[in-house]
Amino acid sequence: MSNSSPTLSYKEALSQSMREALYARPHSILMGQGVTDPTRIFGTTHGLVEEFGPARVLDLPIAEEGTTGFAIGAALNGVYPISVHIRMDFLVLAMNQIVNLAAKYRYMYGGRFEVPLLIRAVVGRSWGQGPQHSQSLQSLFAHIPGLVVLMPSNANDVLNSYRYAIQEYRSPVLSIEHRFLYDLVFKKEDPSTPNRNPFSARTVQEGKDVTIVATSYMVQEAQKAAVWVLEEKGIQCEIIDLHCVSQVDHELIFKSVQKTRKLIIADTSWSPYGVCAEVSRGILERNPSVLKYPALSLGLQHTPTPTSHALEKHYYPDMGNIVDAVYQATQNQKVHGFDLPSEDFKKNQRIKFKGPF
């Protein structure tokens, strides 16, 4: 991979971030179950143990609470830890260390301690990952004061926010990486672009008719939907990539909705008590009358993830649901009568992921 290449895949950005971290901070470690195994966390830790040695790139037993506690202890003794979980579902086993310890250390000791660390957690989807291999649990963690929860939707956000987290930020960061994004290729951002806070939300595209706030992989679906409604009906969508779900940029969203008067929220998880609920709260508490049509939440159906693909297609929202929501909001009625993308069309647009893993 050449640095001068104009494009970068999500996976390459992850790999580059990990290498850069180990270079930039001699006292840093990368650890997790599988970081040195033959597949190297979907290819994001390739070559690292060979380059930096097993003392800094550590394969770990399957011990999620321990792993997270090890990270905290290392951070307390001058080493920057990055821990990786190939499925976010397993992070529930580390909840105690994340919620009761990492998130509290700075505060409950009156600022005497810092625990700068990065936890990477991968969300699986498709090929029947099922109830325990597909969960996107951002709201469980974003709820807790003291944690920064990121959901980078593209390669540039991975590079910029991981660099900032690892080299400058002094508290725990949890980053949720959607497996669907790994093989997508992104145009590299001009490095001379004026700096913004690498943890902040970003307006992906401007538009006057409707605001779509999206997280992670749903930014992709939102962009596809935006192209469709523009081509079909000339509707201009404004898309905001939330990126940091723990500190929602309510002002950016509110300003956008002041302009468009319509809000759609598309998240990779369940809507109740989640990102959809939180973004809606931001509007409600500022000025609900800014909305000309009720806000529309597009999250997962409120069930555990089914395994059969016959059910998966009803479970996950996609560009078709977003197009439908855009038409509802812009036509000011639930039943609008406009054509939605066909199953065949969506199938061609969909990310093709074939298992087993």
Add this chain to the structure above:
Amino acid sequence: MGQSHASHYDNLFRQALRIRLVEERIADLYPTDQIQSPVHLSIGQEHVSVAACGPLRKDDLVFGTYRGHALYLAKGGDLNAMMAELYGRTTGCGKGKAGSMHLCAPEVGMMGASAIVASTIPHAVGAALAAQLRNSGQVITCFFGEGATAEGVYHESLNFASVKKLPILWICENNDLAIYTRFKPLHSYEIYQHARSYGITSERIENGMDLENLSQVCKSKIEAIRNGSGPQFLEVMTYRYLQHVGPSEDYNLGYRHSSELDLWKARDPLVQDLKRVKQWTPEILREIDEAVLFAENSPFPTEKDLYEDVY
């Protein structure tokens, strides 16, 4: 009396006595409601912390539990900052956000204490990994009670510490009481023997009141670790004189009998060696008076402080 002239044992004794008198003062003050948070007093168990911290360097790190007053003071934490913390003042070691259960003194290697049982045990592993990576020569000591050994993360931590031959001294303070619950009916193993199954050198000290012996054992373990032995394990049998949380005795509840207390007190040098107790009590009490005064005269945090140090 200059400390440099005191014998090694005198020094240990004085430290243990200081901790006991501090905690007795806390118990006396508690009914005044100046300390408005739970206190888990270590009275009866002071010797373990004193013995283990004695041979440690300032930059050696210790991790503790909510029953952490003894460890904090033994590692060299400031008494004024501790008392102010109990009083919820800004001059406290956690600026009033920690209270008794989360004492810390990073300047002397006291790396905090958690109210969630067993939760600092993996921190010791991480800190020891860091010590190994940075080649710092630090020994990491981790204190926990016998109840913590049933938590999964305890096993995750012992396993990995052994695999990586980390410089850790594990100290299990076995007071046989998880609040009111005895160890034996609910656990199928002997703690020190079980630790050996991880390939960790481990032994039990039956008399946790024998300050001199405890000190010798800790010293040799810490030297061995410093010389690269990998982790070492000590189970120390000891006794909690007072209730799990709060300032009082609780023998009236019937879950234990005061004859048990009498047995331990008969071994406790802080009870038996009245000559040494009398020798140092007055000067220690003066120090405690000053600490209480410091706490009482310190400001409370203000609303602005609520929002500090979250991220």
